[in-house]
Amino acid sequence: MSQRAIGVFDSGVGGLTVFKEILQQLPGEELIYLGDTARVPYGTKSPATVLRYATEAAEFLVGQQVKMLVVACNTASSVALPELERRFQLPVFGVIEPGARKAVAMTRKGRVGVVGTEGTIKSGAYTRAIHALNPSIEVFTAACPLFVPLAEEGWAEHAIAHLAAAEYLAPLIRQGIDTLVLGCTHYPLLKATLRRVLGDSVVLVDSAEETARMVAGLLWERQLTRAGSAPRPPRFFVTDVPARFERVGGAFLGAPLEAVTQIELD
Amino acid sequence: MSQRAIGVFDSGVGGLTVFKEILQQLPGEELIYLGDTARVPYGTKSPATVLRYATEAAEFLVGQQVKMLVVACNTASSVALPELERRFQLPVFGVIEPGARKAVAMTRKGRVGVVGTEGTIKSGAYTRAIHALNPSIEVFTAACPLFVPLAEEGWAEHAIAHLAAAEYLAPLIRQGIDTLVLGCTHYPLLKATLRRVLGDSVVLVDSAEETARMVAGLLWERQLTRAGSAPRPPRFFVTDVPARFERVGGAFLGAPLEAVTQIELD
Numbered sequence: 001m002s003q004r005a006i007g008v009f010d011s012g013v014g015g016l017t018v019f020k021e022i023l024q025q026l027p028g029e030e031l032i033y034l035g036d037t038a039r040v041p042y043g044t045k046s047p048a049t050v051l052r053y054a055t056e057a058a059e060f061l062v063g064q065q066v067k068m069l070v071v072a073c074n075t076a077s078s079v080a081l082p083e084l085e086r087r088f089q090l091p092v093f094g095v096i097e098p099g100a101r102k103a104v105a106m107t108r109k110g111r112v113g114v115v116g117t118e119g120t121i122k123s124g125a126y127t128r129a130i131h132a133l134n135p136s137i138e139v140f141t142a143a144c145p146l147f148v149p150l151a152e153e154g155w156a157e158h159a160i161a162h163l164a165a166a167e168y169l170a171p172l173i174r175q176g177i178d179t180l181v182l183g184c185t186h187y188p189l190l191k192a193t194l195r196r197v198l199g200d201s202v203v204l205v206d207s208a209e210e211t212a213r214m215v216a217g218l219l220w221e222r223q224l225t226r227a228g229s230a231p232r233p234p235r236f237f238v239t240d241v242p243a244r245f246e247r248v249g250g251a252f253l254g255a256p257l258e259a260v261t262q263i264e265l266d
Numbered sequence: 267m268s269q270r271a272i273g274v275f276d277s278g279v280g281g282l283t284v285f286k287e288i289l290q291q292l293p294g295e296e297l298i299y300l301g302d303t304a305r306v307p308y309g310t311k312s313p314a315t316v317l318r319y320a321t322e323a324a325e326f327l328v329g330q331q332v333k334m335l336v337v338a339c340n341t342a343s344s345v346a347l348p349e350l351e352r353r354f355q356l357p358v359f360g361v362i363e364p365g366a367r368k369a370v371a372m373t374r375k376g377r378v379g380v381v382g383t384e385g386t387i388k389s390g391a392y393t394r395a396i397h398a399l400n401p402s403i404e405v406f407t408a409a410c411p412l413f414v415p416l417a418e419e420g421w422a423e424h425a426i427a428h429l430a431a432a433e434y435l436a437p438l439i440r441q442g443i444d445t446l447v448l449g450c451t452h453y454p455l456l457k458a459t460l461r462r463v464l465g466d467s468v469v470l471v472d473s474a475e476e477t478a479r480m481v482a483g484l485l486w487e488r489q490l491t492r493a494g495s496a497p498r499p500p501r502f503f504v505t506d507v508p509a510r511f512e513r514v515g516g517a518f519l520g521a522p523l524e525a526v527t528q529i530e531l532d
Contacts, residue, residue, distance in 0.1 A: 046507040
């Protein structure tokens, strides 16, 4: 049993899709969210730079006495997880493995697609995670740099998003994938558009749900669940001024954002 | 006369469109470029954060003994120019005033459109600069967040760019603008697409050319031009690893990028 909070971090607002799932599945837990909005995005930056930023973010949350760290950013999970686990004396959880697990469970033909940022796709992290579970699965990947700005612009279901999705997914459709991993926390906002482009036969894997489920499981397993009095409401920290985070983030959390505090990491 | 280099900085690769013009118009000058690629973009960040980043970038270039500072980023020019001028003992030049000047000179109906990042448009810097020259001109603005990722994706002339441009420009077209300021260094790459959406009657103002012209003028005026031996080739500094800058930047410079060095600003 531990009364301490769970710390969740992301490069910006995207991780709120993961945060929302954890909130729903673990209503008795205290949660702290950190969005590195002064340096967002991570998806176009080098592994070395993303590792430096992720380490600074983790240090802040560890300083807040969290009992567990959830890296709710696919790019940071792709390149920083082993180093964060080595460096900090607490459980560190990423979004890659949960997505990979779900994809392996869902595919029938053994042909899995993965979409994500440039950084996530280049890292090969999903392909490695899927092959670690089942080496016979064929993995086809595509970086989709336009999806994040489309989601943040509120154009996730606009004709422009449809055209972009058709362009990015064409090679994966040609490969006959039956499962698609949404390997970036922004992408669940484009689900309806992806569904229209892919048709109903392709399973969409959203890491957020699966990550929350695995976080819940780990808390039980390690006897770290919170008990007793009602938890404090979630707290939010950002590295740029909160205005844009509050405005854009509402769509990701599905609720108004309150109690947002600005901090400095660098 | 001064043998020292001209320092140019931008949040990333975009400022290379300005750098290219300066190179062409001032072949006898030494040039240093700094792209803050570890923290790009500036356009979605708050004025306070952009000011901090711009000050750190300027400090680096001043440390390189430059004789003049060109802020080749519209967002940074919008929010940081007065503070940089106060802080550093050398001429500081932005891209807003040159663009505004050109627009005022070109418009016949006194109806000018300005497109830029969220940060540039929110700052109102172009409207202020245009009104300082001619208060009777009507200015209509639109933030176009998709244009930068479209240009970096190499989709500047793709149907997706056309759709996005039509969406963003519709209100400006309805207002009957006869001149459009491209208020972001990435936007010149979308010229052909903007031309198709706007038709031939609207003048497109590209700050890059005009900025280079004014920089050249100021060098003469203050007797700071370089003389004598051939200048060293241009040098490039970035804050993230150079690979992506080299790859994407070639399209902006119109030539392969060489001599790129990584540095730390924060």
